[in-house]
Amino acid sequence: MIDKRVGDPAQAVADVKDGDTVLIGGFGEAGSPIELIHALIDQGARDLVVASNNTGNGQVGLAALIAAGRVRKMICSYPRSSNSRVFPELYRKGQIELELVPQGTLAERIRAGGAGVPAFFTPSSVGTVLAEGKEVREFEGRPYVMERWLRADFALVKAELGDRLGNLTYNKTARNFGPIMCMAARTAIVQVSRIVEPGGIDPEVVVTPGVFVKRIVEVANAAHESVLVAQGVTYP
Amino acid sequence: MTAELIHAGLTRDEMARRAARDIPDGAYVNLGIGIPELVAAHIPPGREVIYHTENGVMGFGPPPPEGEEDPELINAGKKPITLLPGASFFHHADSFAMIRGGHIDFCILGAMQVARNGDLANWSTGAPGAIPAVGGAMDLVAGAGRIVVITEHCAKDGSPKLVDACTYPLTGRGVVARVFTDLAVVDVTSEGFVLREIAPGVDLDTVRRLTGAPLLAAAGIKTIEP
Incomplete structure (x- = not known):
């Protein structure tokens, strides 16, 4: 079974x-798998x-993982936000690397990783500093920059409903990077608000088919980053 | 003395209202953060416009009333939104397929600098110690149908934002079609900047003085109806 x-x-x-x-889902706090990230802090891997779109807020979740010194390098499109102090401080001190990637390129690199496509050409970033050192080729008269797939050992993702087979639905804009990160990781780990019986999710509305998911864990009433930050919570 | 004190000009809402008149009925539109967000409130009656936000919604509406915010229903600026009937959610790869694939008709962005050849700089000053953050700006300018900019004509320090060549790192090359400022509507053409419309109470010499590149005057410059 x-x-x-x-x-x-x-x-x-x-x-x-x-x-x-490790690919970590979320766009800002929406879809950020806080409980899985906290478990990773406790686990101790260094x-x-x-890869995550942002770098977290306050001293919880992704920001706490970075603050704990566990992250050597961030692959990211927007490592700044109003409550994001941890990453900027370490970055200015030269204590963490940053690979800055346009948001759509980040998404497509992850999708390509999950789809078995090692590289692709995109018009995004052509003629900018983010294309420096990358191959540029013309197709039908327009230049495109080559970007490579992004594959990972693990993905940490937050979804809404899941079954024991790994089929998933998401909640509103918390979907963001979840489906493609599940595809691109050797081991996709998903926290869901509720586990249902197989068949409990209509096959027409399954967003991530279970084949992309390795582990699923129920976290009812998952924390919201903004609430923790407002309460002044720090982790650990 | 700042630029605002030495000339008349449009308010942010008036700039947004003028830009909104350019959006055709039926357009799929992406609005950048800042003044562009104000445009949605000014679409002329009778036009149906559908808003895309790159974090994964088509068809969102105004912000919710206080107390009804949902932390998992936000826009690309990470602010709470509502949904209109007919809205849809999608993941990031699909969202940027909409952008890069040419399915978004109209995109309104803010700017730090626009050059006379249409180059746009709006993501980084490149200053030492600045945390570089690009988000979806480079994808939007590479893929959306028509790219227009709303911005104050001059930066806070009074320096022109419409320039001969951008000094900040570029977002994209030759991408901007039109610029709406508090002083004027300026098109980017193969001849450079062309002034199409001017704000009430502002004269051509003033706009030229505050523009950092040659500014051609179109035949029959119109006054912007605020």
Whole structure:
């Protein structure tokens, strides 16, 4: 029998190794898998390369993982926000690397990684500093820059409903990078608000088919980053 | 003395209202953060416009009343939104396929600098110690149908934002079609900047003085109806 359910976030992230590449879902706080990230902080893996659209807020979730010194490099489109102090401070001190990627290129690199396409050509960033050193080729008279796939050891994703087979739905704009990150990781770990029986999600509305998911853990009433930040919570 | 104190000009809402008149009925539109966000409130009656936000919604509406915000229903500026009937959600790769694939008709962005050849700089000053953050700006200018800019004519320090060549790092080359400022509507053409419309109470010499590149005057310059 296939059963991808695991008991708690700690078990779900137990085998992340030092130096692994980890995709972390979320656009701002929407879709940020706070409980899985906190479990990863407790687990202790270091020198991680993390791809995520932002760098977290306050001293919880992704910002806390970075503050704990576990991240060697961020691959990111927008490492700034009103409440984001941790990454900027480490970056200015030269204590964390940044690979800045246009948001759509980040998404397509992840999608390509999941789809088995090692590289693609995009018009985004042509003629800018973010295309420096990359191959540019003309197609039908227009220049495009070559970008490579982004694959990872793990993905940490937040979804809404899931079943033991790994089929998922998402909640509103918390979907963002979740579906493509599940595709691009060797081990996609998903926290869901509720686990249902197989068949409990209409096949017509499954967003991520279970084939892309390795582990699923129920986290009812997941924390919202902005609420934790407003309460002054710091992790650990 | 700042630019605002030495000339008349449009308010932010008046700039947004003028820009909104350019959006055709039926357009799929992406609005950048800042003054561009104000445009949605000024679409002329009788036009149906559908708004895309690159974090994954087509068909969003105004912000919710206070107390009804949902942290998982936000726009690209990470602000709470509502949905209109007929809205849809999608993941990031699909959202940027809409942008790069040419499915978004009209995009209104802010700017730090626009050059007379249409180059746009709106993501970084390139200053040492600045945290570079690009978001979706480079994808939008590479893929959306018509790219227009709304911006104050001059920066806060009084320096022109319409320039001969951008000194800040570029977002895209030759991408801007038109600029709406508090003083004027300026087109980017193969001849450079062309003044099409001018704000009430502002004269051509003033606009030229505050523009950092040659500014051609179109035949029959119109006054902007605020």
